[in-house]
Amino acid sequence: MTTEKDVAAAASTALLTDHYELTMLQATLNSGAAHRRSIFEVFARRLPDGRRYGVVGGTGRVLDLIEQFRFGDAELEHLRRTKVVDEPTLEWLANYEFKGNIWGYAEGETFFPGSPVFVVESTFAEGVILETLVLSIMNHDSAIAAAASRMTAAADGRPCIEMGSRRTHEWSAVAAARAAYIAGFDTTSNLEAGRSYGVPTKGTAAHAFTLVHDDEREAFQAQVDSLGKDTTLLVDTYDVTNAVNIAVEVAGTELGGVRLDSGDLLVQAREVRKQLDDLGATDTKIVVTSDLDEYAISALQAGPVDAYGVGTSLVTGSGAPTASMVYKLVQREDDNGQMVGVAKASKDKKSVAGRKYAMRRLNTSGIAEAEIIGIGEIPDGDSNDRHLMVELFKDGRRVDHSGIEEARKRHEQSRAELPAKALQMSRGEAVIPTIYQDESARS
Amino acid sequence: MTTEKDVAAAASTALLTDHYELTMLQATLNSGAAHRRSIFEVFARRLPDGRRYGVVGGTGRVLDLIEQFRFGDAELEHLRRTKVVDEPTLEWLANYEFKGNIWGYAEGETFFPGSPVFVVESTFAEGVILETLVLSIMNHDSAIAAAASRMTAAADGRPCIEMGSRRTHEWSAVAAARAAYIAGFDTTSNLEAGRSYGVPTKGTAAHAFTLVHDDEREAFQAQVDSLGKDTTLLVDTYDVTNAVNIAVEVAGTELGGVRLDSGDLLVQAREVRKQLDDLGATDTKIVVTSDLDEYAISALQAGPVDAYGVGTSLVTGSGAPTASMVYKLVQREDDNGQMVGVAKASKDKKSVAGRKYAMRRLNTSGIAEAEIIGIGEIPDGDSNDRHLMVELFKDGRRVDHSGIEEARKRHEQSRAELPAKALQMSRGEAVIPTIYQDESARS
Numbered sequence: 045m046t047t048e049k050d051v052a053a054a055a056s057t058a059l060l061t062d063h064y065e066l067t068m069l070q071a072t073l074n075s076g077a078a079h080r081r082s083i084f085e086v087f088a089r090r091l092p093d094g095r096r097y098g099v100v101g102g103t104g105r106v107l108d109l110i111e112q113f114r115f116g117d118a119e120l121e122h123l124r125r126t127k128v129v130d131e132p133t134l135e136w137l138a139n140y141e142f143k144g145n146i147w148g149y150a151e152g153e154t155f156f157p158g159s160p161v162f163v164v165e166s167t168f169a170e171g172v173i174l175e176t177l178v179l180s181i182m183n184h185d186s187a188i189a190a191a192a193s194r195m196t197a198a199a200d201g202r203p204c205i206e207m208g209s210r211r212t213h214e215w216s217a218v219a220a221a222r223a224a225y226i227a228g229f230d231t232t233s234n235l236e237a238g239r240s241y242g243v244p245t246k247g248t249a250a251h252a253f254t255l256v257h258d259d260e261r262e263a264f265q266a267q268v269d270s271l272g273k274d275t276t277l278l279v280d281t282y283d284v285t286n287a288v289n290i291a292v293e294v295a296g297t298e299l300g301g302v303r304l305d306s307g308d309l310l311v312q313a314r315e316v317r318k319q320l321d322d323l324g325a326t327d328t329k330i331v332v333t334s335d336l337d338e339y340a341i342s343a344l345q346a347g348p349v350d351a352y353g354v355g356t357s358l359v360t361g362s363g364a365p366t367a368s369m370v371y372k373l374v375q376r377e378d379d380n381g382q383m384v385g386v387a388k389a390s391k392d393k394k395s396v397a398g399r400k401y402a403m404r405r406l407n408t409s410g411i412a413e414a415e416i417i418g419i420g421e422i423p424d425g426d427s428n429d430r431h432l433m434v435e436l437f438k439d440g441r442r443v444d445h446s447g448i449e450e451a452r453k454r455h456e457q458s459r460a461e462l463p464a465k466a467l468q469m470s471r472g473e474a475v476i477p478t479i480y481q482d483e484s485a486r487s
Numbered sequence: 488m489t490t491e492k493d494v495a496a497a498a499s500t501a502l503l504t505d506h507y508e509l510t511m512l513q514a515t516l517n518s519g520a521a522h523r524r525s526i527f528e529v530f531a532r533r534l535p536d537g538r539r540y541g542v543v544g545g546t547g548r549v550l551d552l553i554e555q556f557r558f559g560d561a562e563l564e565h566l567r568r569t570k571v572v573d574e575p576t577l578e579w580l581a582n583y584e585f586k587g588n589i590w591g592y593a594e595g596e597t598f599f600p601g602s603p604v605f606v607v608e609s610t611f612a613e614g615v616i617l618e619t620l621v622l623s624i625m626n627h628d629s630a631i632a633a634a635a636s637r638m639t640a641a642a643d644g645r646p647c648i649e650m651g652s653r654r655t656h657e658w659s660a661v662a663a664a665r666a667a668y669i670a671g672f673d674t675t676s677n678l679e680a681g682r683s684y685g686v687p688t689k690g691t692a693a694h695a696f697t698l699v700h701d702d703e704r705e706a707f708q709a710q711v712d713s714l715g716k717d718t719t720l721l722v723d724t725y726d727v728t729n730a731v732n733i734a735v736e737v738a739g740t741e742l743g744g745v746r747l748d749s750g751d752l753l754v755q756a757r758e759v760r761k762q763l764d765d766l767g768a769t770d771t772k773i774v775v776t777s778d779l780d781e782y783a784i785s786a787l788q789a790g791p792v793d794a795y796g797v798g799t800s801l802v803t804g805s806g807a808p809t810a811s812m813v814y815k816l817v818q819r820e821d822d823n824g825q826m827v828g829v830a831k832a833s834k835d836k837k838s839v840a841g842r843k844y845a846m847r848r849l850n851t852s853g854i855a856e857a858e859i860i861g862i863g864e865i866p867d868g869d870s871n872d873r874h875l876m877v878e879l880f881k882d883g884r885r886v887d888h889s890g891i892e893e894a895r896k897r898h899e900q901s902r903a904e905l906p907a908k909a910l911q912m913s914r915g916e917a918v919i920p921t922i923y924q925d926e927s928a929r930s
Contacts, residue, residue, distance in 0.1 A: 071713035075700065168695075210505070214624055214627075252815070256525060356809055360808040
């Protein structure tokens with residue numbers, strides 16, 4: 045399998061980084077602060093407007109890329125030629141290899157405002173240069189996973205097919221298919237997501253296929269001859285009723301499915317279901333596509349729809365294309381070797397100093413009640429508290445290798461644990477409150 | 488320079504493709520329709536809600552990737568193992584190389600609903616398998632370019648800095664920086680965009696840099712010592728007024744700039760300008776950042792701001808993260824070797840059959856009046872009509888090698904040619920109408 049690793053091996057990911065990470069590195073190498081032990085924390089100050097919960101996406105990809113985040117000769121030469129940093133900094137970069145520890149929420153886990161979803165413990169220098177790459181991946185993949193989760197919640201067990209590759213950057217498309225799968229989508233149209241991550245891929249034909257043949261009958265016959273009767277025929281190129289008749293004439297009642305991609309999908313799905321049943325094609329499925337989002341899926345649940353194909357609104361995060369996560373220094377060593385909490389005081393962008401822990405507080409029925417975030421050591425909690433921090437890297441070695449199947453299961457469980465209100469389509473606040481546990485409050 | 492080409496060479500771009508492109512290929516190879524000469528057209532049915540014009544982005548990247556769109560052993564083996572297509576199709580793919588012609592709008596050009604921005608002439612098979620990749624690139628890059636163009640229009644000559652890498656997929660970030668540069672941004676924070684495309688990169692320091700030092704004075708001193716007095720100091724970590732005093736004490740009146748990243752930017756910019764002037768630092772620039780978009784930039788034009796740093800809203804297309812372009816079969820050969828126009832009749836997604844030409848109709852002052860789109864041969868037009876179709880590929884060979892500097896100049900010229908209304912921030916219709924010229928209307 046070619047993986048993102050192969051891509052990165054060719055074009056090192058080291059320069060997928062903001063210029064200022066390296067100038068900060070240079071200035072701190074010079075001042076000595078570069079070597080201070082530091083803790084950086086990734087969190088979202090808020091959820092996108094109206095959303096009830098967030099979904100952690102991208103953790104596995106981040107770990108892949110940190111494992112091989114290296115500055116090779118080509119990268120160093122570029123930085124030298126363009127005078128981004130000085131020679132001592134280039135030398136430091138040439139030897140760079142992440143040696144620290146990382147904890148975080150497991151991929152697929154739900155999260156809330158302030159949840160410390162990814163925590164990097166290293167020197168300042170080692171941690172600061174990972175900021176851009178970590179945020180790029182987690183902001184993108186978490187945004188897609190969150191949108192996907194609402195869609196699969198709305199579909200309530202009916203299969204969802206990811207088909208948005210054409211509406212997003214060509215490599216985002218691969219990550220989006222992966223994130224959607226984690227959040228419950230069944231399949232993707234994206235072949236590279238199949239190769240890189242093993243996401244099941246599906247697809248049959250577009251309108252161009254019908255149009256390149258002399259008529260619809262010829263097109264359907266060609267498709268059935270080549271792909272079998274179990275294929276899905278696209279029936280809205282000209283007239284749906286006519287097309288459905290031809291489809292069943294050509295494939296017989298074993299026809300796998302028909303796809304509707306325009307018009308009033310609910311009305312048409314009902315008409316087509318009746319028509320198929322009347323023709324004896326009672327097992328032929330109806331797949332609908334056409335600018336679907338979680339709201340459209342919700343509305344279509346009333347109809348005889350067997351699968352939803354979702355494109356644009358999935359890959360663009362359904363109105364929230366980024367998860368707004370930030371990567372903040374929350375603790376660092378002082379001159380005496382003591383770790384001290386730090387936080388900026390900017391008016392509208394406060395952060396909370398100190399190393400965090402996090403737990404999901406559950407009631408006696410196992411339903412989530414609150415996101416508990418504390419500073420320092422984890423207290424002996426209520427036995428119903430579910431610990432959320434997982435060890436991902438230890439002393440520079442990756443220790444978490446869970447894959448997308450585990451993340452998918454985890455997401456299903458984590459979502460099922462939320463209050464029922466989380467699955468409503470209506471806009472609202474985070475479905476559980478985030479409670480900061482004061483150190484002094486612990487007994 | 489490592490380019491997108493190097494990335495693609497490692498992980499072939501051939502699988503950045505929807506599954507159904509290959510099943511259509513298989514079925515048409517079987518029916519014979521695969522070999523029919525065909526014309527596919529990329530266009531947007533509409534502009535994003537409220538937008539006055541679109542901007543063509545990504546053309547150069549598309550041409551790079553088509554040049555090396557090949558199915559290697561690894562890709563073929565994946566398709567064989569997962570049974571996506573049959574052996575004759577795999578054999579056809581193994582020999583695939585685009586042999587056709589491509590025309591389109593030059594990158595950076597403005598466009599309107601229906602503009603045929605990219606036209607592929609080849610066999611059905613050769614053209615259909617490029618659909619996903621072409622759309623992924625053009626939909627993403629055009630969305631970013633369009634948002635960037637509104638921002639640089641609002642900034643009206645003040646420099647704009649692209650710094651959104653952390654809020655989008657790690658490779659989208661590189662393409663976004665490139666698209667923003669084409670639409671008038673001056674610099675980017677993204678180092679890979681510097682390496683791959685020569686976009687100038689800039690950056691100094693984040694809040695973490697201040698926080699890792701014992702106090703602000705120590706941090707500013709470290710930055711000035713390492714990066715020079717010409718650097719830009721971030722002054723909102725604690726108290727802005729205090730920080731500006733320290734900044735000038737440390738760097739003197741030659742201080743390059745200060746950056747504000749929170750609070751009421753307009754009020755603060757005015758206060759800080761007065762403070763800097765009073766301290767004698769009259770040449771020290773004020774850079775503002777913090778969730779800026781074209782509307783915020785517009786409002787800040789009233790203040791003494793020297794540069795805008797834009798992140799999230801740029802890389803997410805400022806509310807329109809995709810350009811909604813489609814790739815449609817509009818003409819194909821029939822059994823007699825004649826080319827015939829084709830179009831689906833789907834209720835809400837009509838397309839117009841036939842090979843298009845396009846011209847920008849200009850008035851006697853050189854201001855755009857209409858987008859003229861016609862079918863067939865280009866008529867002898869008004870001498871003020873500007874022809875828009877450029878030859879990009881001829882008989883499988885790329886003939887256009889214009890780079891991002893040319894695209895940037897082209898965008899500036901094309902935008903300047905639009906009616907003044909195009910640059911207003913208020914939402915509205917496309918600033919010029921799209922007029923379909925009937926073949927019969929030609930004399």
